[in-house]
Amino acid sequence: MTLPVRRRPGSLLERAMPFGWGEPVAAQFEDLFERMNRLMEGAASVPAAMAWAPAADMRETDDSYVIEAELPGIKRDDIDLEMSExxxxxxxxxxxxxxxxxxxxxxxxxxxxxxxxxxxxxVKSEDVSATLCDGLLTVTVPKAQATKPRHIEITES
Incomplete structure (x- = not known):
């Protein structure tokens, strides 16, 4: 992970003085910059056991959603697919x-x-289908049928 590099010598507080910033404002920026550095350093040491996300596309057709996820080299038995609402x-x-x-x-x-x-x-979660072919997992999720508008005749009473 790449971290920001300070290109000018001195602290932010020293560099802010020529611009007319008061010491309290520049000190707040210095504190914010230091906290961001600590956050970025912490993100660089994320444990390797955390999950990664495969590259995937989702497209919508008239009657379904189709998700294609790239899972090259992964066997069908090593993939779990869950659908809820x-x-x-x-x-x-x-x-x-x-x-x-x-x-x-x-x-x-x-x-x-x-x-x-x-x-x-x-969606119709009970009708979801999935195929794995050449490392591409294709999941098709059918849309629920929406009520179609219909014309209602008005009668006189």
Whole structure:
């Protein structure tokens, strides 16, 4: 993770004085900057056990929502798909394969993954279907049938 770099010598408080900022305002900015640095340093040390999210697209058709998630190299049995009311949740684990020799460099993700999507309309959660082909998980969530407007005749009494 890249952290901001100070390019000019001195603290923010020293640099703010030529601009006419008073000491209290500049000191608040200095404090804020230091807290942001601590926050960014803490984010850089996130435990490796935390889940990662796969790349995914969601598109809407006339009668359904289609979610396509990239899960290359992950077996069907290692993927769990849950649907509740309007929320879709894809979880699982990409297990490291055994290798010979010493691994010198790796950019592939492994371990637990999780993808969540909140669908914008009422859906038929009991009719959800999913397929896994060539590392692409395709989940189709049918929309609930909305009541169609109909013309009502007004009669005289």
């Amino acid at each position: 309007r929320e879709l949740r894809i979880t699982g684990e990409f297990k490291e394969r055994e290798r010979e020799g010493v691994l010198r460099h790796s950019t592939r993700r492994s371990g637990r993954f999780e993808y969540q999507a909140l669908l914008p309309a009422d």
